[in-house]
Amino acid sequence: MAKLGDLARVIRSKNAGPFEITLDCLFDDPAVYERLKRSNAITKETIARLYGLREDEIHHLVFFDQALGFKVTIAREVSSGSAGDRDVYGAQQHAPLMDLEVEMEEDEP
């Protein structure tokens, strides 16, 4: 088991427009990225559990091989800057993803 935050080079969150928050996770080692992708640790189910969302509130979950990363876009509970919002830029919503424990196969000997 490893924490996603220890495996990734970048884990961040930010508004993708005022009604959605997008979580980016980027790697610098293609081997780690491939193992993570193959592990099936990142699914709509995992993200829904981590963020207390219904699966239909996860609008996108996409891996992009050229950038060695994946992106998850989730619905905001409250639109950016409206009364009751906690994070106008959506910039600190990545912490739960950092703490996610993932199980990956070992490197080939």
Add this chain to the structure above:
Amino acid sequence: MSHDVKILSPCGMLGYGFPEESFRRGLEHGVHAVVVDAGSTDGGPHKLGAGVAIVSRRACKKDLEIILGESLPRKVPVIIGSAGGSGAKPHVEWTLDIIEEILRERNLRAKLAIIHADFAPDQVLDALRQGKIVPLTTNVPPLTEEAVRQTPNIVGQMGHEPILKALEAGSDIIVCGRAYDPSPFAAVGIFHGKDPGLSYHLGKILECGALCADPGTTKDGILGTIGDGHFTVQALNDCRTCTPLSVAAHTFYEKEHPYLLNGPGFTLDLENCRFAEDRPGVVRVSGSRYIPQDRTFIKLEGARLTAYRTFVIAGIRDPILLERLADVENIVIAQTKQYYPEIDGGDYQIRFYNYGMNAVLGEREYEPFRGHEVGVLFEVVAKTQELASSICATVRSTFLHYGYDGRKSTAGNLAFPFAPSDIEFGPIYEFSIYHLMEHPADGFPIEYRQGGVQDGEAG
């Protein structure tokens, strides 16, 4: 083979500042245009709703003095996207005022094009009744006529089409109202006959300044060059460099999908892009595809005033109170409501943000509290400022003196850092319009005028 087209982006946000040296190095490449994005919705709905800028006038002027002072004498056109932050009429006027001041002070002349992106409520209501407006995402509520009427500044994001017209007219400075961020950059490539897919993809990268470099920043310049079948990007400061991975990774930034980008009238498909090193520090990108849509939908944005806020910041160090903080706060809310039976409960809301405990993630917080001190921010949001302030004062005094079970510190529960403790915040806004509207791509009026003309001089 046609010639290469070079675009200099001085920074990711007009008014964020940039090293002058990077800007000059960029100009030495013989660029076809200097393009800078000035817009963002990241800071919330207030700027659009209240008609105020994101950056200070001083900061915007500092950047524009360098940009205009260096570009105009070289006959390099300057394009500003989403002027003033939100690109509505007051934001465009604010930007024009600064430009005129600089032109006057430096005795410069320029042909100005101003592209308006404002939509009158009646125009939006017509489109709404004709079924031409849809929410942008599934969690944006359907648009209502009431919301349109309550929204003072409504803007639509332009594509490259009106900017292209302004370039064809030989404009020296093009001030765009709200624009799709990459559009002002894409217009330059398309004006010079380059592929729209490459032009838009490059625009998507350049609009953030040097954020695609390593280390990335919005506060430095970046150079893009569009060739035939590819474009390149390179940093202009020796302290940073572009790599295939840094540029590919930037494609992710602040978009809902990593490789499918929807703009006005098209989808940009970057799935099969190739990112390669052209020469050290210069990244070559190819394979960006522009897929036109049958109908053009532009993104409408609008913000309305919803309420007024008064808030208080206080510290809590008492370990007994920290143990039962959430319970005490709920009792404070209940006692306040009880004190005002004559006020409709729907006219105000009371919220507590316990910094150090769970203020950032709210109910999503999973870490147990282990600290010895908490910063509490509490706010009252109400129909009027007077109501917000009156109720907030009651919340504050109730919280300050509430005798919770087991209390030993019977003199007061809160450490206020400031006097007075209650801060009137003023109006708060929400994005009331964030919808797609079917609209002609060139349906953004352009106004031309001569800039820098002195009083009494013929225009």
